[in-house]
Amino acid sequence: MSTFRLAHLSDPHLAPPPGALRGGDLFSKRLLSRFAWRRKRHRHNPEILEAIAADVRAAAPDHVAVTGDLTNFATPEEFAAAADWLESLGAPADVTVSPGNHDALTARRAPERFAPWSPWLGDSLDADFPHVRVRGRVAIVNACSAVPTALHLAQGSLGAEQLARLAEVLAATRAQGLFRVLLVHHPVAAGTVSGRKALVDADLLRALLREQGAELVLHGHAHEALLNRVAGPAGSIPVLGVPSASTPAGGHDPAARWNLIHITPGAPAGQQLRVEARGVAQGARIEALGAYTIAA
Ligand SMILES: [Fe+2]
Numbered sequence: 001m002s003t004f005r006l007a008h009l010s011d012p013h014l015a016p017p018p019g020a021l022r023g024g025d026l027f028s029k030r031l032l033s034r035f036a037w038r039r040k041r042h043r044h045n046p047e048i049l050e051a052i053a054a055d056v057r058a059a060a061p062d063h064v065a066v067t068g069d070l071t072n073f074a075t076p077e078e079f080a081a082a083a084d085w086l087e088s089l090g091a092p093a094d095v096t097v098s099p100g101n102h103d104a105l106t107a108r109r110a111p112e113r114f115a116p117w118s119p120w121l122g123d124s125l126d127a128d129f130p131h132v133r134v135r136g137r138v139a140i141v142n143a144c145s146a147v148p149t150a151l152h153l154a155q156g157s158l159g160a161e162q163l164a165r166l167a168e169v170l171a172a173t174r175a176q177g178l179f180r181v182l183l184v185h186h187p188v189a190a191g192t193v194s195g196r197k198a199l200v201d202a203d204l205l206r207a208l209l210r211e212q213g214a215e216l217v218l219h220g221h222a223h224e225a226l227l228n229r230v231a232g233p234a235g236s237i238p239v240l241g242v243p244s245a246s247t248p249a250g251g252h253d254p255a256a257r258w259n260l261i262h263i264t265p266g267a268p269a270g271q272q273l274r275v276e277a278r279g280v281a282q283g284a285r286i287e288a289l290g291a292y293t294i295a296a
């Protein structure tokens with residue numbers, strides 16, 4: 001019985017490269033985000049992010065899931081910088097990105113449908129989410145909740161079309177007996193974040209999951225370590241969130257961490273999922289924070 005090792009990190013909020021913050025976007029959401037970045041920049045530290053990325057690489061996982069907010073303003077310069085960063089994590093076939101709300105800001109110059117990241121979205125050139133990547137007995141189902149939102153909001157939405165396709169994909173991968181890992185930037189369990197930051201069609205997603213199931217859901221956006229559960233067709237589905245991968249210890253937000261998730265499909269119930277949490281303790285030193293098994 002082989003174990004698939006999946007690394008999950010999220011919300012790196014890579015520091016904007018020079019040129020990403022140039023003017024010309026007055027009165028846009030990006031301008032407001034720019035102020036937010038000035039306020040929050042100390043919460044996202046490149047040195048911390050590099051330490052986390054190096055720790056992920058050293059663990060040599062079978063696959064890496066990055067659940068969004070790679071950028072801050074969704075500029076072309078940031079998309080290019082994020083692509084370079086993704087290259088550093090592993091081969092595109094081994095790294096999957098689910099975009100976040102920051103990657104979809106109301107952006108005059110934003111890349112269409114996350115095009116610069118297409119090698120990391122899925123295996124096909126099909127532009128539509130969800131993308132599915134089957135690796136051994138694991139299906140990585142990559143949904144996208146990132147949509148441009150109104151000012152001051154950080155909401156997400158999957159939309160009716162994506163939800164319909166997601167139902168088909170979850171049913172098909174279930175029929176194949178695959179261990180289904182759903183990636184989505186926004187939290188799925190009710191009440192995880194405020195309405196201003198929530199997935200607006202989360203109730204529809206939960207109804208879909210109750211019917212079609214999934215074996216694990218991974219998200220970001222909340223910038224904290226979370227383990228919730230939502231109802232599935234037989235028992236509940238674990239929903240795991242991680243803090244931002246670039247946040248220093250000792251600040252307002254939980255310090256950077258990532259999860260190394262050991263998935264053993266076919267193992268007895270309650271032994272299929274083991275999570276090793278790793279993160280910054282002090283400075284940029286990464287250490288093991290603990291490990292636990294997720295009950296069925
Ligand atoms: Fe974020």
Ligand SMILES: [Fe+2]
Binds near residue numbers: 100102154220221222
């Ligand atoms: Fe977010």
